[in-house]
Amino acid sequence: MSATVQQIQEAIAHTGAARELLWASRTTDAVIHALAETARRWLPADSPWRARAIEQAPEPTGFSPEMVNAIVDLIFGQLTHAALGELLDRELGSRRVLDEFSLRGHLQTHATGPRLITHILAGNVPAPGILSICCGLLLRSANLVKLSARDPVFPALFVESLREVDAPLADCVAVLDWPRTETDVTKAALAEAEAVLAYGDDRTIAALRQLTPPAAKFIGYGHKVSFAVIAREAMTAEQLPLLAERAAFDISIYDQQGCLSPHVIYVEERGALGPRRFATALAEAMTAYQQRVPRGALTVEETAQITTIRTGYQFRAESDRRVSVWAPPTSNDWLVVYDDDPSFSPSCLNRTVFVKPTDGFPRVLTNVRRFASQISTVGVAPMNERVMAFAGDLAQMGVSRVCEIGEMQRPPLAWHHDGRPNLAELVRWTDVG
């Protein structure tokens, strides 16, 4: 149902009033507690919230029920009391600064969150939207959330589950839905925001930035891509099966729709096992993951993209030893392409991945440089000294996160999303002294 301008204005008034009440009645610790308790209620296998997500999310998101189940673990498993507290402490120095004037050097200082945050969510993966709402609540802001047509389920269910734990806190969030073509409604949603958090493709973000009043803070999270690099030290027979399994998880979860999903796995040559062996092991691991967590339904266009890549490479592979293809015999559930052309090939997603050999880290840097501003995460194995030096080079290039393969989709809550703080940019400081 599409929200109207009037409904937006009512939601702003309602959440604003709820925020006033909250300031008098909740400490930051109480908010942390409520969020962690809410997340905890999603985690049991028989959680009614989990069951509702599994029932409702597959249709709009396109994810399989098994995938929705896995996503619940991924999102709510990380929203712990300790992690939420660490996020605040790391970004603001101490969570106390949100509750009272705290001594910082010679100054007493106090941080205040925006009165109203408008969140414009994207539909490819649900995690950033849930975290966005949590950030707004940690700062005790009023939150106006625009759902994406592709994922109306997770944010709405999350707020509903929060209401069960702490209704006054849940009152600080209004979740609404309207088509992006309704510019008047979007304008109304942005008009009174002190901060706007926007997720989506570059064009959407540019359009929203235009509509946002100049006084508001605007933070846009555009689409990113990720890749992984396996150093030769990791290419041993003992490590290979687990490494392939962890890579298959990073690729397959969210059906590769996320910004942290790897498109290409570079494998360094001259290890005990060659790069092609990794592709073979990865194909086995992709099969195993597909059996546990099937890929979701695809549109004709998405299937056609996969088929086009697969048949193109299959044709070549019969005559060109530099390329090989691994695919299920009768489906498009996943696709592993080995191609010794080292250039970065963005995948068509939905569990299509390129494995490419490389003669070293400097070459990888050259090959990915033209996508530098759009790279989020680089998965690596193993995390040794040589790889840490490479991480320094990646940082120089603008990559925002380097982590072990298998952890690409589990950024810590306190990570710098797209290289920036999550909360520090949102607060306003008041000093005494």
Added chain:
Amino acid sequence: MTKTDLQDRVLAFIGGAADDFNDLALAVFAFQREHNLPYRNYCGHRVVERWQDIPAVPTSAFKHLPIACFPVAEAVAEFHTSGTTAAQAGKHYFKTLALYDAACVPNFRAHLFPDGATMPLLSLVPDQPHSSLAYMIRRLGAQFVDRLAPVTEPVCVLGTAFHFLNLFDAGFRLKLPAGSRVMETGGFKGRAREVSKRELHRLIAERLGVTMIINEYGMTELSTQFYDRQPGSDCKDVPPWARVLIMDPATGREAQPGQRGLIRVFDLANLWSAMAIQTEDLGVAVGNGFEILGRIAGADVRGCSLNAEPQ
């Protein structure tokens, strides 16, 4: 049958001689399987008894392997796809242009001049070496022009969607004489904004005063072009020496009637390269023709609206 006999037989068929498509297609398939190593490798030991089962060469193969049934050094012409770098361009080698010419000219005339009219042809497409479209336009006897000037007699204007839109974006407007016509062929390369075929035809009608507008579907990897059955129709005609199947990408089999899928073309005029071509375009079968629904997103540049920065 020798190669020359086979070429003569295909030429005669394109020219209207009676023959059996299936028979001819299987003969061409056998010839191509024998004389093109990458194709032979791909076909393996497959048994093929009807043209529908002839393995199709994906268009991307033209970028990486010689898809030719003769030594490419003997090619009289080669047409290149418009890749961003030379390494990415697909190459279609021609042993002779006789088949291309035979397939191209009468088919064009039948769709643009069903009334038998004759008039000057003006091309907004620049003349470029290795462009199959530019070759076709030369072969049709068109004149390459930078801009359209007022004329007193009817003309036929040829251009890509890109050329027409660029013209109109600059505010261009010219009333062409009654009886004038336009052939537009897809292609928005380098433009931020694409428009639908319907919108493009509306603009052409409004800005040039032309109502006879025909869309052409052709590609570097083919020797035959496909035209709208008539102005305003979305259905492409398939000439007798070609066939089109819509393939279900999920199963690799022919799509159900009315179901969208990937367009696969069987073009006998591609005798010296590959008759069966798997395109990267989506379409749907319509009557005994087909409708084009557009190229699959990101066939070349993939990823979530990723913009490669210039190197």
